[in-house]
Amino acid sequence: MENEINEAHQESKEDSVSKKRKIVVPGEFIVKGEDFLPGDGAKREGDNVIADRYGLAEIAGRMIKVIPLSGAYVPRRGNVVLGRIIDVLFNGWLVDVDSAGNAFLPIDESPRFINRNEMDQFLAIGDVLAAKIWSIKGRGIDLTLKGRGLGKLDGGFVFRINPSRVPRVIGREGSMITLIKEKTGTNITVGQNGWIWIKGDNLDNEIKARNAIEFVADKVHVDGLTDKMEQWFSN
Amino acid sequence: MKVKRASGRAWNELRKMKAKVGVVPNADGSAIFEFGDTVAIAAVYGPRKLHPQHMQDPATGILRVNYDLLSFSVADRKRPGPSRRSTEISKVTEWALAPAIDLEAFPNTVVDVQIYIIQADAGTRTAGINAASMALAHAGIPMRDLITSVAVGKIDEQIIVDVDKVEEDYEGGEGATDFPIAKLARSDEYTLLQLDGKIPPERFKEALDAADKACQEIYEFQKKALKEVGE
Amino acid sequence: MSSMDTSNLTREKLTAMFNEDKRFDGRKLLDMRDFEVEYGVSNMAEGSARVKMGKTEVIVGIKMGTGEPYPDSQDAGNLMVSGDLLPLASPRFESGPPKFPAIELPRLMDRMIRESGMIDLKKLVIKEGEKVWTVIVDIYPINDDGSLMDAASIGCVAALHNAKFPGLTEDDRADYKNRTDKKLPLSGETMPVSFTFYKLGDNLILNPTREEEEACDTKVTFGISKWNGKYMVNSCQKGEETVFKRAELERIMEILPGKYEDVMKKLKSYIK
Known part of the structure; x- marks a missing residue:
C-alpha cells in the first residue's frame, strides 16, 4: 500500500x-x-x-x-439538475430533484413574467425541467430558471443513472457527451442529480443514445472510456 | 487448546469469509458479508427525506437501522415481522455504526440501513454490522473509519474467535460465552459490546486481544472487497 | 405504480415506442426477459432458489414442519405461501405493516401453486386426521426492477422442486438435524408460471421493468400450467382502476401457451 x-x-x-x-x-x-x-x-x-x-x-x-463511485445525489449550489414538477403552489413550483430535500422554484425565478393565474400553463404537474440550484438552506433547495439552457424540457424523455457516474458521462471538457450526441444526432441534457434528458429526431437514435450513456455509467473504471465508447458505436 | 472446536478450527481462526459490494442495484450502497454459513445482506438508502417531519433534526442527518432474519434463515421457521430480539439487535447495530459516520452535512435527512440474515449459523449481528459498514461506505457516506465486528467467546475455559452455532450451544465445564464486539477498525474504540455467558474479569483483556486481532483480519477483507468493484 | 411517479415526457415517449413495438432494453412488447436460477440460498431451508431476471432478483425458501390438518381437509397436508417486500429491495418499499402489494404477491402465488395441483397435498399426511406436513413458501425480493410476480413464480417452482423432507422424530415432529433425501410429492408435468401484462393506452406489454410499470395504467397477472397434457390458467388478478377489453384478454390467451413453453424450456433445464 x-x-x-x-x-x-x-x-x-x-x-x-x-x-x-x-x-x-x-x-x-x-x-x-x-x-x-x-x-x-x-x-x-x-x-x-x-x-x-x-x-x-x-x-x-x-x-x-x-x-465518489456510488451513492445518493448530494445537492450543491450552482448545480444544474433535472426535476419533475410535483405541485404548483401560489408563489412557485415544488420540484422533485431526487434528493433528500424538497426543491422550490419561485415564480420570480422564471425567465419571463408569469401570471399567477396561469402558472400551470407554464409548468404543470409531471412536467420536466432543467434548473440551477441557487441556494440550499435548512430543509429546502431553491431553484432558478435564469440561465442558458434552463427551462421546461419539451419532447424527448428522461431517465436516471447513478449520480456519481455523471462526470464520466460528460467526460473531460464534455468530450464523452459530445461524442454520444454526434454519433446519435440527439440533444442531451445531463443533470448533476443523474437525471438525463434525450431528444432526437427518431426513436432508434434516442434509444441508442440512452444505451450508450448506460454503457458508460455502468463502467467502474474510467481509463480509456472514450475509446471503448467509440468501439461500442462501431459494433 | 483444552477444548477442541467441532469445526476443527484453531481457537483464533475465523470462519471462511466472503464479501461483495453492489449486490442490490436499487440501493445507494449495498454489501453481502458471510462468516462461514452465516450470510448477511445490507442495503443503504439515503441521505433521503425523513418522514414524519417532526423527527427531522436540523443539525444533522439521522441513522436508522433495521435488522431481521428471513423466515428460512433458521431451522425453526421465523415468523415474519419484527420480534423483541430483532428490535434489540437493530438498535445495538445502529449504536455500533453511528460512531463511524458523520451526517452533519445532511440536516433533516435519514440514512436507512436494511440488514437481513439469509442464512444463520450464529454471529448474525456481527456479520450484519460488517455488511452494513461496507454498504454505508459503498453509499459514499462520510465516515471516519470502517466498523469491523466479530463475536469472540469462550467454551469451557478456552477463549475462541468467531463463535458458531455448535459452540454457542456448548454445555461442558464453564459452558459457552458469546461476546460480540464491534470497533472502529483503525483504533481501540469499541462500538458494540454485548456478552452472555461466564467470563472472569481478568480474562477480558485476553478476549479483547483476540477480538482485535480478528478484526484486523476482517478489516483487510472488507477493504479488499470494497476495492474489487470490477467491470 | 401510479403514473404520478413518472414524468409526462417518459410516459409519452414510452407510448410512442410501444406503438412501434419497441422497448428501451431492445425487447418487443410481448417478449419476456431471460432469467437464471441458482440454488442453495439458505441451508436452513428445506429448499431454496434465487431467480435473476434482468435487474429483478427474488429469493424463495421452503420450510416444512408438522402440524394438525385443517378441519375441512383432514386427509391433506397444508400449504402456506408468505413473503414480504423487504425495504432492502427498493426505495419504494417501506418498513412497518405490510402494504397491499406485499399482501398481494404471496396470495397470488398461493392460488397459482395450489390450483395448479403441482403439489399432491394428500401425500403430505403423516397420520390421517392427526398429523400432516405443512409446506411454507417464503418469497423475498432482493432487487425490484419490475415483474416481481413473474420472477417469484419461477422461484417458487424451482424451490419446491429443490426441497427435501426433514427427518421425523418419534413424536412426529420435524427433525432438522436429520434431513432426508425425499423430495416433495410434486407433479413432474405441472409447473405453474405467472405472466404479468401491463397496459399503456392500447398497448399491452409483457414482463415490464419498473420504469415501464410506473408509466402504465393497469396490469393483469395470469398463472398458467399444464395438466393432463392441456394448458390450464390457474390464477388471475387484474390491478388498478383502468379496464381491460375483451379483445385484449383474448389476445393474451392466444399467446400464453407459447410464452409458457418458452419459460418451461429454460426452467426445466434447472430442475433435476
Whole structure:
C-alpha cells in the first residue's frame, strides 16, 4: 500500500498535471506530507491525508480528492439538475430533484413574467425541467430558471443513472457527451442529480443514445472510456 | 487448546469469509458479508427525506437501522415481522455504526440501513454490522473509519474467535460465552459490546486481544472487497 | 405504480415506442426477459432458489414442519405461501405493516401453486386426521426492477422442486438435524408460471421493468400450467382502476401457451 502511494506521489511531483487514482475506503491513508491539501472527500489526520469517504483517490499536484463511485445525489449550489414538477403552489413550483430535500422554484425565478393565474400553463404537474440550484438552506433547495439552457424540457424523455457516474458521462471538457450526441444526432441534457434528458429526431437514435450513456455509467473504471465508447458505436 | 472446536478450527481462526459490494442495484450502497454459513445482506438508502417531519433534526442527518432474519434463515421457521430480539439487535447495530459516520452535512435527512440474515449459523449481528459498514461506505457516506465486528467467546475455559452455532450451544465445564464486539477498525474504540455467558474479569483483556486481532483480519477483507468493484 | 411517479415526457415517449413495438432494453412488447436460477440460498431451508431476471432478483425458501390438518381437509397436508417486500429491495418499499402489494404477491402465488395441483397435498399426511406436513413458501425480493410476480413464480417452482423432507422424530415432529433425501410429492408435468401484462393506452406489454410499470395504467397477472397434457390458467388478478377489453384478454390467451413453453424450456433445464 505504502509503495503504491509513494509511486503516485513521485509521479505527481514529476508531472503536476498527471493524475494517479486508486480506490480507497473511509479512514484509509492516502498520502503523507504537510504540503498536500485535502479537498472533497479527504481530510488531514496529523501528517497524513486520509479518505473521508469511499471512492477514487485522486492526487492532482498538491490537491487530494476522493471522487465518489456510488451513492445518493448530494445537492450543491450552482448545480444544474433535472426535476419533475410535483405541485404548483401560489408563489412557485415544488420540484422533485431526487434528493433528500424538497426543491422550490419561485415564480420570480422564471425567465419571463408569469401570471399567477396561469402558472400551470407554464409548468404543470409531471412536467420536466432543467434548473440551477441557487441556494440550499435548512430543509429546502431553491431553484432558478435564469440561465442558458434552463427551462421546461419539451419532447424527448428522461431517465436516471447513478449520480456519481455523471462526470464520466460528460467526460473531460464534455468530450464523452459530445461524442454520444454526434454519433446519435440527439440533444442531451445531463443533470448533476443523474437525471438525463434525450431528444432526437427518431426513436432508434434516442434509444441508442440512452444505451450508450448506460454503457458508460455502468463502467467502474474510467481509463480509456472514450475509446471503448467509440468501439461500442462501431459494433 | 483444552477444548477442541467441532469445526476443527484453531481457537483464533475465523470462519471462511466472503464479501461483495453492489449486490442490490436499487440501493445507494449495498454489501453481502458471510462468516462461514452465516450470510448477511445490507442495503443503504439515503441521505433521503425523513418522514414524519417532526423527527427531522436540523443539525444533522439521522441513522436508522433495521435488522431481521428471513423466515428460512433458521431451522425453526421465523415468523415474519419484527420480534423483541430483532428490535434489540437493530438498535445495538445502529449504536455500533453511528460512531463511524458523520451526517452533519445532511440536516433533516435519514440514512436507512436494511440488514437481513439469509442464512444463520450464529454471529448474525456481527456479520450484519460488517455488511452494513461496507454498504454505508459503498453509499459514499462520510465516515471516519470502517466498523469491523466479530463475536469472540469462550467454551469451557478456552477463549475462541468467531463463535458458531455448535459452540454457542456448548454445555461442558464453564459452558459457552458469546461476546460480540464491534470497533472502529483503525483504533481501540469499541462500538458494540454485548456478552452472555461466564467470563472472569481478568480474562477480558485476553478476549479483547483476540477480538482485535480478528478484526484486523476482517478489516483487510472488507477493504479488499470494497476495492474489487470490477467491470 | 401510479403514473404520478413518472414524468409526462417518459410516459409519452414510452407510448410512442410501444406503438412501434419497441422497448428501451431492445425487447418487443410481448417478449419476456431471460432469467437464471441458482440454488442453495439458505441451508436452513428445506429448499431454496434465487431467480435473476434482468435487474429483478427474488429469493424463495421452503420450510416444512408438522402440524394438525385443517378441519375441512383432514386427509391433506397444508400449504402456506408468505413473503414480504423487504425495504432492502427498493426505495419504494417501506418498513412497518405490510402494504397491499406485499399482501398481494404471496396470495397470488398461493392460488397459482395450489390450483395448479403441482403439489399432491394428500401425500403430505403423516397420520390421517392427526398429523400432516405443512409446506411454507417464503418469497423475498432482493432487487425490484419490475415483474416481481413473474420472477417469484419461477422461484417458487424451482424451490419446491429443490426441497427435501426433514427427518421425523418419534413424536412426529420435524427433525432438522436429520434431513432426508425425499423430495416433495410434486407433479413432474405441472409447473405453474405467472405472466404479468401491463397496459399503456392500447398497448399491452409483457414482463415490464419498473420504469415501464410506473408509466402504465393497469396490469393483469395470469398463472398458467399444464395438466393432463392441456394448458390450464390457474390464477388471475387484474390491478388498478383502468379496464381491460375483451379483445385484449383474448389476445393474451392466444399467446400464453407459447410464452409458457418458452419459460418451461429454460426452467426445466434447472430442475433435476
